[in-house]
Amino acid sequence: MSLHRLASGVLLPGFHGTTAPDWLLKRVADGLGGVVLFGRNVVAGTAEETDAQVTALNAQLRGARADVVIGIDEEGGDVTRLDYGRGSEVPGNHALGAAGDLGLTREVAASIGSRLAACGVSLNLAPSADLVLTLDDPVIGVRSFGSDPVAAGAHVAAFVEGMQAVGVAACAKHFPGHGASTVDSHAALPVLPRSAAELAAVEFVPFRAAVQAGVRSVMTGHLVVPEWGPEPATLNPRALRVLREDLGFTGAVITDGLDMKAVGGDLAEGSVRALVAGVDALCLGGEPLDDDGLRWLVDSIVAAVESGVLPRERLEEAARRTAALGTPPSSVDGHDPSLGLKAARAAxxxxxxxxxxxxxxxxxxxxxxxxxxxxxxxxxxxxxxxxxxxxxxxxxxxxxxxxxxxxxxxxxxxxxxxxxxxxxxxxxxxxxxxxxxxxxxxxxxxxxxxxxxxxxxxxxxxxxxxxxxxxxxxxxxxx
Missing domain, CATH: 3.40.50.280 (Cobalamin-binding domain)
Known part of the structure; x- marks a missing residue:
């Protein structure tokens, strides 16, 4: 495989519009790893209208290449894309944690996954495996299952199992855990007030549960752990070694949005550094790139390989792991639109x-x-x-x-x-x-x-x- 196709294969950009532009379809046909869908890609309407539009959009993308990765942030609760125009039909993690019913969590995840599968989505960037460790946290909050690591971990595992049982890859995020931060990494770089030992005893518990449940991907957070050095986990080889060696994760590692303020600097430089550190797929969704922007990123990654900064073997490994998330899901009859209200009442x-x-x-x-x-x-x-x-x-x-x-x-x-x-x-x-x-x-x-x-x-x-x-x-x- 050519270097340019390998470099394209690790990119998961966002884009504007509710249909796929021609330049994006050509990129997909030429080996682009995949895309991430946001609210801007979904029409506001009834659930039936929304799902029909997203299904048609994804059919365009899969028509260009059947195994393209199609990702979305459908956490349920406050963070929704399919229901962006009207509010989610299911409660989020904190409500499920409050309900305290692992079977219900598994059912909700399977219902979300079934709906995504029917729409042609292969990767759901959920669940959040972060804990609520401070009331001053501005970005996780009710996206977390709770404060207790063991209880939250059980719900994370149940969510992963429910999602992946219907053929949609789950993604545990944001490693090593965002819950102790009082800074939103969308806006600045958080330094976690946690030692490596504290992380291992507390924050890692839900991530370990996700790994043991067979989660197919993990998202890195743009979070600095002082004992690991000054780089955020997304760019930090030590953080990725901990994830691989200590937690035993063997699937695809996905970055949080590389255009977030916490990473900063040159996007191409950040992309190369993340790949060198051990990340597999580069999420680029916040500020969509156009065709020229993607070409610049691909050329920058290729140049890093040619200069010896990024080993070709590392890029091949990353592209292979990313591609594994593109398996088209089989449509299953497991979506229950009435389940969410039942869960919300229980919470x-x-x-x-x-x-x-x-x-x-x-x-x-x-x-x-x-x-x-x-x-x-x-x-x-x-x-x-x-x-x-x-x-x-x-x-x-x-x-x-x-x-x-x-x-x-x-x-x-x-x-x-x-x-x-x-x-x-x-x-x-x-x-x-x-x-x-x-x-x-x-x-x-x-x-x-x-x-x-x-x-x-x-x-x-x-x-x-x-x-x-x-x-x-x-x-x-x-x-």
Missing amino acids: LEVRGDLRVSGAPVVLDLAVEASIAVGDVPWGLGPYLSELVPGTTVLPPSSSADEVAAVASGRTVVVVTREAHRHAWARDLVSALVKIGLDLVHVETGVPGPDLGTTARVDTHGGSRVCLRAAAERIAAAGT
Whole structure:
């Protein structure tokens, strides 16, 4: 195989549009490793309309080459691509962890995988094997199964088993574990406040579980472990040796987006360094490259081989492992669109005295979502309005006095996403408590401290089904 085809074979770029451009189809035919689909590649519509469009898009790609890798971030919950326009039909990891039913986690993963397989996707960049180790983490949160390494590891393994049982490769991410970071690696380079021994005892537990479950790929995080040197794991040979030798992983190692700020510098240089370190597939999805950009990357990798910086054998190994993720999945009849709401209901946790007087007043305190989540619909107002006629939905800019004036004796439902990380939202809830309103706090992120409300509902996620489940519970508490 030519060097240029080998170099193309390790690239997994993103692209613009809901159909494949001609230049991309030619690249696929000439050996491009694959693509990663994002929300920008999916039309907003019903599930049937979305899935039909994605299926047609993937048929274009597989028409150019049958074994092209087609990847997607379909974690479920807050991070969804197929349901980007309406919110996920399944709860995310934290909700599944809260439900505490490994069989349910396996079923949800198999349902997601069956839907992806029917659409022609061969690789799902999920599950997140990260742990919740600090409430100040800005990017993982409810994408994690929880804080307990053993319990989270069991759910990671169940998710991997469910996904791969229907023929879609799973990907445990973000090695060595993002949960202790207080920095979003999309924006800057996190240095983990963890020793190598701490990582081995805690963060590695879910990754070991994934490896033992036969996970076919692992994604590296752009995370610095001081004992391993100054390079983030994606560019760090020592990190990759730990993954291979200590954890025993033999599948494909995929980078997190190489265009993220945490890697920085020249994209071609970062690509070569990742390959030299031991990575197999290069994810390039955040800022899509055009044909000239891909040509530049391929030429840069080829030049690295010709100069002796990157051994040809290393590139051949990487291309071989990447190609193994492109096996077209067989369409299986395992997708259950009703399963997600069942799981979301099981995940709900209610504290305090949940009683609703009259038609409630809803205040959705929307905050900017992380880049990984994107602009997915969020908020309880539409769901509660549907279930309880007369519900009033206030703008998030409403002051405490304005809320009190509208409430006039009715129950106020204030909805947050990790209020503990947003002082303005926390302060507003506290002000409403001081006024003495009948107040229900619905938290859709990782549960933080109690803010003193009459009742508290933790959904463990902001997906469509988590919000629907919360609305059902609140509507049923009407007096």
